[in-house]
């Protein structure tokens with residue numbers, strides 16, 4: 001089988017640099033380009049050097065441009081506006097698109113779903129195995145317990161993170177809502193402050209902590225009368241997300257158009 005040629009978007013970021021390294025370590029995958037924000041001071045720098053693996057001859061560029069002709073797809077960990085713009089470009093160029101970016105609006109989600117009518121898009125708030133397994137477990141637990149058990153999702157991340165709740169927290173909330181057979185958008189409690197009144201039975205609550213260099217920690221808490229179940233995942237290294245994204249890229253090559261998730265890639269859809 002021929003190699004999967006991948007462009008990394010957001011190559012100068014925390015995840016982008018980790019991805020350049022993960023691709024260099026992966027078998028059957030090659031780096032076909034590295035892009036970052038047009039305003040980035042890193043444009044023109046060698047992406048391998050930046051990621052700490054030594055020069056790889058692939059400079060960071062400001063645009064997909066002609067790179068698309070030498071690639072099968074894009075792995076994208078950037079910001080919502082960049083991912084939405086890229087989704088249009090990848091669809092036009094016939095490239096698969098692996099999206100790890102989080103913090104999308106409803107309109108952004110719709111634009112990405114529209115692009116997925118033309119090409120394969122794998123999008124997930126968390127690309128690692130452990131979190132996706134946790135989501136499958138949260139769905140099961142929520143399906144087993146009734147509304148006597150309050151569901152709360154707690155997350156903690158590093159102090160540079162710009163969106164809240166995290167994409168993973170929303171993914172876990174969605175899994176629990178599915179298990180319980182409720183609509184997450186209608187039953188979410190996102191941020192309590194002041195005289196809030198008693199908790200509404202059946203709502204799914206979210207809380208976000210920020211500090212230091214925490215890679216990503218998530219709790220799905222099921223608090224019932226006199227007992228509590230906690231499902232927890234703690235990421236220790238961004239490499240787990242990067243390896244998941246590379247796995248998604250290999251899976252996406254040659255797939256029919258559609259919007260897929262990491263649950264599809266990992267075969268956890270029916271878990």
Ligand SMILES: NC(=O)C1=CN([C@@H]2O[C@H](COP(=O)(O)OP(=O)(O)OC[C@H]3O[C@@H](n4cnc5c(N)ncnc54)[C@H](OP(=O)(O)O)[C@@H]3O)[C@@H](O)[C@H]2O)C=CC1
Nearest residue numbers: 010012013014015036037040078082100102125126127241
């Ligand atoms: N799904 C998952 O498993 C994971 C998801 N994430 C998500 O990935 C995203 C990135 O995280 P992280 O790497 O920590 O963030 P960073 O801020 O470190 O990296 C984002 C990068 O995207 C670049 N960028 C901004 N605009 C554009 C553009 N128009 N075109 C190309 N690149 C652009 C930024 O450049 P500049 O700084 O110059 O603006 C920066 O280099 C976040 O949404 C985060 O939540 C993170 C980890 C795991």
Ligand SMILES: O=C(O)C1=N[C@H](C(=O)O)C[C@H](O)C1
Nearest residue numbers: 102125161166167168215216
């Ligand atoms: O911004 C991060 O760092 C992370 N973002 C993702 C999220 O929003 O859940 C995944 C991971 O937790 C790290």
